[in-house]
Structure formats: structure tokens, C-alpha cells
Amino acid sequence: MSAIYILWLRELRRYTRSRAQIVASLGQPLLYLIALGFGLGPVFQSAGRGSYLQFVAPGVIAMTVLFTSVFSGIALLWDRQFGFLKETLVAPVSRMQIVIGRTLGGATVAMIQGLLVVIVCLIAGFRPVNAAVIPVAIGFMALIAILFAALGTAIGSVLQDMQGFQLIMNFLVMPIFFLSGALFPLDNLPKVLSAVTAVDPLSYGVDGLRTALIGMSHFGVALDVVILCCIATVFLGIGSYLFSKIQL
């Protein structure tokens, strides 16, 4: 247990020390809110869909949690390059504990970052249906964070260098975001796109967040929770397995 705690604490310490990065990483969500929220707002409104800012804010929050958690997992690559990975690999601690500590740490960081974006959204004019739904939203943020931190760990265990990282960003993380329904409603989509969004785990995270925050649901909250929990467990399993296979 103490090993899980100290590795969790390490992620948090590293996060709180990168203040410039914290501020910088708020820039992208802010840009999405302003450019899309206000830019596409009139079109969305005239299509009879209501406020686009209200619609897109949960998507932007989900995006932040996705990016931060995947990055924290892939930071394994940095640990490999700077050598710290060796220190954890020879320690008399089960691989499962190391993966859980890292994943929970990364997930916590992603949630803090997500909460900061919630505040940014509130400042931009986003209003959740009522304040009581915030804990439910935080629950969904936690599920998204754990799921994708585990995915990041799995990827980070296999990646050897920075080239692979770019590949993962362009061909996995960006598609996960853009095809999740974070930016557009999931109804009345072309069949192929509809099928793709249905296999994207983030779709269920975004849907859960949107249901909680603005009461707009596509899959239904129960399905969202079940799917997120199942995929998170699978990813944790895969992450632990791949991590235990690392050789230096």
C-alpha cells in the first residue's frame, strides 16, 4: 500500500512543480471554448439546438482529462529516458502496485486539471443544471482519468522513443477526442461515424459528463458507467501486463 501511496505522491509532486505547464495546458481548452463555444454558437442556436457553449463545455472538460491522463501514462517514456524507471523496476514491489500507484497519480493530476477547466468554463459563462450534480460529474471525470491513464501506461510500456509518441498522439489520442461526441451531438450521424463513436470509450465519458452537467443523455448513465468501468479494468490489466514485460 505504501508503495502505491509514494508513487501517487510522486506524480502529484511533479505536477505541482510544473506551474508554467499547468497554466499553459489551460490555454487549449480555453481556445476551444472561445473559438467553438462562441464561434459556432450562432449556427448551433439557429439549428434549434440551444447554446453550443453549454453543449461543448462537458466535451472540453473531457478533453482535458483525456489528454492529461494519457500524457501522465506515457510519461513512462520520460522515466525510461531519464533512467528513473530502473529504480522502480528493481524495487521489491509488485508490478501491479507500481502500475496502480502511477495510474492513480496520473488520474488524480488529470482530475485536478479537469476541475481547473470546469472553473474556466464557469467563468466563460457555462452553467450546469444545478450545483448538486457536480459530484456526479467528478465521478465521471475520475472514470475517464483512470481509464486513459491506464491506457497511457500500457502505451508507455511499449514505446521506446519519441517518434512513437508522435504517432500515438496523431493516430490514437486525437481520434479518440474528435470521434467521441465531445464537439458534436451523436444523433443523426452517418452510419459509419455512428459506429466509430460507439466504440470510442471517451464517447461514454463525454455522455456521462453531459448527462450530469446539462441533463442531455445519448447512451444513458447506467450504460456509460458500466462501459467505462469495464474498459478501465481491461486497460489496467493490459497496462500491468505490458509493464511487467519491460526489459532494459
Added chain:
Amino acid sequence: MAAIIRVENLTKKFGDLAAVKDVSFEVGKGEIFAFLGPNGAGKTTTIKMLTTLLAPTSGRLELDGLDPRTHMHEVRKRFGIVFQDPSLDQELTAYENMELHGVLYHVPRALRIERTESLLRLFELWERRNDRVKMFSGGMKRRLEIARGLLHTPKILFLDEPTLGLDPQTRNQLWTHVKHLNETEGTTVFLTTHYMDEADRVAHRIAVIDHGTIVTIGSSRELKESTGSDSLEEAFLSLTGTTIRDETANSTDQLRQVARLWSGRR
């Protein structure tokens, strides 16, 4: 003397390059054993296999009666290691690096705090304990690596070129401390170094390894006598030759490099 490390016909191949070829040796309990060899001789590869970081291609390995491949976790409880290359978290402070290590190795809290202070003082890092490691000079980082490696008291201590780039004062501190650990706690020490005077000073037995095979094993005196040399350095050179070794590039690598250069020009 009972053997605590047993290596039989150990081989490790990377592709068609054999980094370690059919190596066999034993290290007794409580012994200080030095592995000497030119760059690329297979020292670090052997240590990686003994410390569960790398799986051997073939051969038998035993640490305290356990196979590092099948009993990884049990084996990891038995050794400590100071790596040849950096392995600190640069974003954490010196103290936090020590703390993390102590917790991972299950050192009881009170003992951890006490030992952290004494080790950081010993290696003159106590005043800088709350500074982030990335602010440290190369020598300070090295000292912290060593202090951290000594925080828990393992049965077997691996030191892979621990004194690389350190001043004579620190080297002296380190070896005094290691000898002390060996004498008082009975810690077995497995070390590699390029400084012959260090091996001469602390090691009970020395194995000379070159091109992945062991050339000879014996005490410093035996090595000197068998080669008719006055110093260990002289003995080492007469055993391994005077050509400078390249860590990675053999003739095939060089060929590949030429091929790459040419294909780049097209």
C-alpha cells in the same frame, strides 16, 4: 565459503551479437567481488541479468539460491544497486528521492529518516536536501545515487561503476563505507570499476572479463603474480590488451553505418 551468487554458462545475445558468452563464476557470502573489463566487455549486461532487468538467452543464474527469472520478487528483496547511468527523479528533491526509495524498499519510517540524514551528511548533501535534483552538479547527482543505494541494507549490493566522475575524496568516502558495511553487516558486494586502485583496495576477488568471456578470476595478488606485474593496472592490461574498445560498434555495425550514410545521399 557458501556461494550467494552462482552463474553457470550464462549467455546473452542481442540479435547476432553475443554480449555475454558462456560465463560462469561464483561469489561467496560476505565477499567483495570486482568485475573488471574494458568498455563493452559485458559487465553491465551481466549485472542487468542478475538484477532481474534482463532475461538471459541461456545459462543458469542463482541469487541466494533463487533464480532471478522465476523468483523476481524474492530476488529483488535481496539486493540493492547503484546503477552506472542516472536513475534519479530530477523533479524531486534529494530528500524526496531518498524517501521514495526507502518506502519502495520497506525501510521502517524511523530508520529511514535516521539513515537518510546520516547518508546525506556522509556524502555532503544534507545542506542541499530540499533542492531539486535537476539543480545538482554531476558529482552531486552521483553522490545522491550512491547514498540512495545504501539506504536499505541489502544482502547483496551491486555497484556498477559507482565512482565514475567522482573526486578522490568522495571515492574514498564510498569505499570506506562499503568496506564498513561488508565487515559489520556481512553485505556481499559485487562491483565494477575502471579504477584499478579501487579494486585493488577493496575487492577480495577479481574477475577480468573481456569480449563477453571471463579471462581470469583471482585475488589481486594472484592476478599480479600470474602475469608477473607490479600493479593491478599492469596485470589488467596484460590480460586484456591495450587496444581501445568501442562500446557498440563492431565490424558489422560499421558496415551498417556506411550503408546508412550512402543510402542517405541518394
